[in-house]
Amino acid sequence: MSKTINVMLVEDHPEYRDVIDLALKDEADIELINQVGSSERALRILQDRSQTTMPDLILLDLNLPGKSGLESLPTFRSISPSLKIIVLTQSNKEADVVRAIQLGASGYLLKSSTVDQILDAIRTVGNGGAVLGSGIAKYILNTLQTILPRDKLEDALSQRELEILALLGEGLVKKEIAYKLKISISTVATYIRRIYEKLDVQNAPAAITQAYRAGILPHEPNADSDY
Template structure:
């Protein structure tokens, strides 16, 4: 006989609790042993629960009344050290995903996930695996690609070229950059030409756009450069 995974649900919306309750009732290898609406209540239940009825897996919302799911996660783990955790939330914020995994969550799903996706996530994590929902995984991958592009771009350009690119992003023209860096305008022009060659662009707006996309320059610099790039 297959082991039954005992599940605890920490979720403040009764309608969503009902959805999860109905979904797990149809699974012969899962049992929803408790459902509560706050982190504080979850801690009370776990502290008073006998070891043989402790959950194997806890589905945890983050946006809870009172103590948030992120605040509660280490406390819940302390009360139930053998349990696995899946965050089930509306938040696709990168910092929430990273923090939850750092605190010991083995899974992170958005509430937009289908019931089947949630069921499969429970099985995966209960068997010792880890899982990110598809929406979250795509988001994190996008952020990672952006960071890698930033690293590659910074490796490609010299420190002086990055400095001049930043000043271009501030909207400064070559003469202004030369005065600020105490070098000749011709030297600045040489550096700018090298920047264009390395980035494979033809002008300052294109260079600034590429640096912006790579995360080197903030968004508010992008428009400033386009206005003063025809020197």
């Protein structure tokens, strides 16, 4: 039996907290152990060593009263380096995406994501993977095209792999790609794994990290973005 993933939700809107609570309630392998409305409250819980159960993963909003999600992310990671963080926000600003990944987030989802997409993300990240939601992957494609010019991409990837990479860049998820190309979801997953192997990245967020290290992306994205 797989280990239960203990989740903390940091979200200031009660209505959305109720949505997530309801979505996770009947999942045998996921348990929502805390839901709080501010980063400061989440921080106090993480620092309270008397807590018998600590979160494995945080669903973190960016636009919070007091300290924002982006400001708090490094603090959460420093308190518990093994803690996984998925940003769950309304912001699709490229600066927010790359900044969150740079600061250690393992996933970035928009609040328009379906319940199934959120559950899949929790399981993927909880088991050591990384996720980017629909509409976010286009930034990864732009980054990869900067790291590898088009002719190099064509040399490295097969025609089908280029096709799938382009669809990822349009924001399609595996299920949608499978439907569009009339192939199975597992086949899509295999192609995506091969793409990452050929481009020498572990996952989509790793491509952003690689771009930072190469000096391709700025180290301080525009701080004036909306959350």
